[in-house]
Amino acid sequence: MIKTTNRHFIQKIIDDDNRSGKFNNKVHTRFPPEPNGYLHIGHAKAICLNFNIAEEYGGKCNLRFDDTNPIAEEEEFVRSIQEDVKWLGYDWKDRLCFASDYFDQMFSFALQLIDSGVAFVCDLSAEEIKQTRGTLNEPGIESPFRNRSIEENKDLFLRMRDGEFNNGSKTLRAKIDMGHPNMNMRDPVVYRILHAHHHRTKDKWCVYPMYDWAHGLEDSIEGITHSLCSLEFEDHRPLYDWYLEQLGVYHPQQIEFARLNLSYTIMSKRKLKKLVENGLVDGWDDPRMPTISGFRRRGYTPQSIKNFMEEVGVAKRDNVMDVAKLESSLRTDLNKRSDRRMAVLNPLKVVITNYPKDSDELVRAKNNPEDDSAGARNIPFSREIYIEKEDFMENPPKKYFRLSPGSEVRLKFAYFIKCNDVIKDEYGEVVELHCTYDKNTKGGKSSDGRKVKGTLHWVSALHAISAEVRLYDRLFQSVNPDTDSDFLESINPNSLEALHDCKVEPSLGEETFDFPFQFERLGYFIRDSKSSKESLVFNRAVALRDTWKQ
RNA sequence: UGGGGCGUCGUCUAAUGGUAGGACACCGGGUUUUGGUCCCGGCAGUUGGGGUUCGAGUCCCUACGCCCCAGCCA
Numbered sequence: 001m002i003k004t005t006n007r008h009f010i011q012k013i014i015d016d017d018n019r020s021g022k023f024n025n026k027v028h029t030r031f032p033p034e035p036n037g038y039l040h041i042g043h044a045k046a047i048c049l050n051f052n053i054a055e056e057y058g059g060k061c062n063l064r065f066d067d068t069n070p071i072a073e074e075e076e077f078v079r080s081i082q083e084d085v086k087w088l089g090y091d092w093k094d095r096l097c098f099a100s101d102y103f104d105q106m107f108s109f110a111l112q113l114i115d116s117g118v119a120f121v122c123d124l125s126a127e128e129i130k131q132t133r134g135t136l137n138e139p140g141i142e143s144p145f146r147n148r149s150i151e152e153n154k155d156l157f158l159r160m161r162d163g164e165f166n167n168g169s170k171t172l173r174a175k176i177d178m179g180h181p182n183m184n185m186r187d188p189v190v191y192r193i194l195h196a197h198h199h200r201t202k203d204k205w206c207v208y209p210m211y212d213w214a215h216g217l218e219d220s221i222e223g224i225t226h227s228l229c230s231l232e233f234e235d236h237r238p239l240y241d242w243y244l245e246q247l248g249v250y251h252p253q254q255i256e257f258a259r260l261n262l263s264y265t266i267m268s269k270r271k272l273k274k275l276v277e278n279g280l281v282d283g284w285d286d287p288r289m290p291t292i293s294g295f296r297r298r299g300y301t302p303q304s305i306k307n308f309m310e311e312v313g314v315a316k317r318d319n320v321m322d323v324a325k326l327e328s329s330l331r332t333d334l335n336k337r338s339d340r341r342m343a344v345l346n347p348l349k350v351v352i353t354n355y356p357k358d359s360d361e362l363v364r365a366k367n368n369p370e371d372d373s374a375g376a377r378n379i380p381f382s383r384e385i386y387i388e389k390e391d392f393m394e395n396p397p398k399k400y401f402r403l404s405p406g407s408e409v410r411l412k413f414a415y416f417i418k419c420n421d422v423i424k425d426e427y428g429e430v431v432e433l434h435c436t437y438d439k440n441t442k443g444g445k446s447s448d449g450r451k452v453k454g455t456l457h458w459v460s461a462l463h464a465i466s467a468e469v470r471l472y473d474r475l476f477q478s479v480n481p482d483t484d485s486d487f488l489e490s491i492n493p494n495s496l497e498a499l500h501d502c503k504v505e506p507s508l509g510e511e512t513f514d515f516p517f518q519f520e521r522l523g524y525f526i527r528d529s530k531s532s533k534e535s536l537v538f539n540r541a542v543a544l545r546d547t548w549k550q
Numbered sequence: 551u552g553g554g555g556c557g558u559c560g561u562c563u564a565a566u567g568g569u570a571g572g573a574c575a576c577c578g579g580g581u582u583u584u585g586g587u588c589c590c591g592g593c594a595g596u597u598g599g600g601g602u603u604c605g606a607g608u609c610c611c612u613a614c615g616c617c618c619c620a621g622c623c624a
Contacts, residue, residue, distance in 0.1 A: 006563090006564060006565090006572090008563090008564095032624095033624095034623085034624055036623090036624080066624070068623095068624080069623065069624075071623090072623075072624085125622090126621080126622050129621095129622075130620075130621085130622095133620055134620070135552085135620060136551090136552050136553075136619075136620060137551070137552050138552085139552095140620090167622085168622065170622095171622055180553085181552050181553040181554090182552090182553055182554070182619080183552095183553080183619055183620050184553095184619075186620085189621085189622050191622085192622035193622080194622080208622095210621090210622075210623085210624090211623070211624050212624095214624095215624085231554095231555070231556090231617080231618070232617090232618055232619080232624095233618095233624090234554055234555060234618075234619090235553070235554045235555085235618075235619055236619090237554090238554090256555085258556085258617095263561080269624095311562080311563085311572095311573060311574080312562065312563080313562070313563045313564085314563095315556095315562090315563070316555070316556065317555090317556050317557070317562095317616095317617090318555095318556070318557095318616075318617055318618095319561085319562060319563090320561075320562085321561070321562060321574090322560090322561045322562075322574060322575070324561085324574065324575060325561075325562070325573075325574045325575085326574095327574095328573090328574060328575090329574090331586085331587090332587095335586075335587060336587090340584080366583095369582095369583090369584085369586095369587075370587065370588095399585090401585065402585095410583060411583095412583060412584070413583075443583085444583045445583075452583090453585095454585085455582095455583050455584065455585095456584095457584075518584085518586085520584055520586090521584045521585085521586070522584090523586095544584075544585095544586050544587095545585095545586065545587090546585070546586085547585065547586090548585040549585095
């Protein structure tokens with residue numbers, strides 16, 4: 001199961017650990033989201049990394065909610081996060097963990113810190129702490145409360161817990177080094193007072209642990225071996241290590257890797273939240289959102305995302321992945337697995353004048369040319385059909401393979417047709433075509449060996465179902481909107497194009513389905529989660545590759 | 551200018567000190583009942599300068615560039 005080549009640096013570290021027996025050859029990872037928003041594609045990288053590594057080494061991976069800040073966190077997010085991880089295909093089994101379940105333990109560990117004389121209760125305000133922290137170039141100033149007695153610290157800390165003090169009036173701080181070149185080591189806050197309702201512990205606590213204190217303890221309590229996190233935590237590692245060493249408890253290894261960035265995409269939860277709250281998108285799962293739920297609604301498959309993460313790799317340098325690579329990954333997956341259907345987005349009526357009136361027939365259509373086991377279906381054909389507006393041109397350029405006056409094309413799976421008359425409205429707009437068909441070309445093959453260059457998709461006007469089809473473009477026009485001064489400025493005003501008069505083949509109205517189809521020649525589409533029988537809505541996940549240059 | 555990281559094709563990512571490879575993108579050509587897929591081919595890279603070595607992307611020195619850190623957020 002374990003590959004021997006092209007191992008990324010984390011796998012190499014684990015291989016080394018297993019050779020030296022550092023963690024008794026165990027591998028236990030965790031995915032530790034804070035439930036303060038929906039998961040996005042960047043989280044998916046962390047999810048895949050952690051769960052895949054556990055699986056590869058025969059270890060385990062916990063899903064752990066890092067719910068140490070009641071102000072930002074909500075139940076809805078713990079629900080959606082579980083749904084998204086599950087959808088990606090990962091199973092945490094019975095290892096659903098919450099940092100809040102360890103609050104009692106964390107509190108006693110804090111008492112232990114106080115007992116060891118390396119933590120103190122500080123009365124400085126947030127502003128005063130900021131003032132005395134120093135700068136990047138100058139050391140900070142020690143708190144006047146730094147040398148309180150252990151007894152006093154203990155008493156005060158207990159009273160903090162018991163609700164005697166107001167928010168912000170006191171903190172518990174670690175006693176490390178106010179002159180430390182690493183800002184994180186300048187007597188960091190361990191606990192703060194927050195009289196707030198927690199979504200799980202309700203009103204039990206009014207003191208809450210800070211990330212650096214909590215996270216290492218969570219890892220330690222759960223027996224995590226390799227604690228994977230992103231690069232910005234690199235200079236938190238000394239503190240992570242310091243806490244665990246002071247306590248003398250089991251000590252996991254933190255390893256940092258570069259988070260995923262996508263071109264033309266924002267990955268900041270804060271900014272995504274702003275899009276939702278300002279109504280710029282249709283919720284967290286808007287198909288244009290880089291959230292996992294957005295990609296799901298857009299028509300992405302879990303497999304395509306996992307394959308993408310495999311290709312992206314794991315390293316330590318900052319990166320911006322080309323979103324085209326994600327799209328390519330989807331196409332590759334769906335080309336092999338999705339059934340084809342006929343749909344016309346911008347219908348142009350074609351009357352086949354030599355086809356019998358009041359008559360119709362069925363033609364046989366392969367569901368997937370890449371997969372014979374997908375079988376075939378029957379599609380109704382009749383005298384009046386719709387083709388795509390852009391598949392006809394009255395005055396075509398040189399290499400136009402589609403329909404034009406006098407030219408012959410194939411209607412896929414049906415017949416060859418030739419265009420004889422162009423009907424226009426009062427504005428000169430083409431509204432209808434009169435064509436003739438060759439009845440000896442049924443199925444799309446000529447009996448005399450003559451060939452046509454163009455093959456068009458179509459639907460029978462008599463049998464077609466109306467639907468709305470939504471085409472999406474990137475939400476942002478800037479390659480890296482996250483680094484722009486104002487990300488809202490580069491919002492693409494044309495990121496959604498809703499087409500209301502589309503005609504789709506009847507089979508698309510019949511079943512309920514949640515897997516994408518390929519609409520012949522157009523791309524991959526999925527029925528929108530809010531679609532109904534009365535108003536059918538399809539989302540285009542991604543267009544087919546188009547190398548035709550007009 | 552303190553500390554922590556990172557520099558390989560346009561974008562990602564590989565390479566016990568031994569021919570710099572792959573993917574995406576892009577550009578050609580072939581096949582094709584999707585201008586899709588598939589197949590074949592092409593383009594293109596080690597941040598600069600020194601040093602060690604028979605040999606350096608890899609080791610050493612140096613310069614430069616980029617990212618992160620001064621929340622009682624995570």
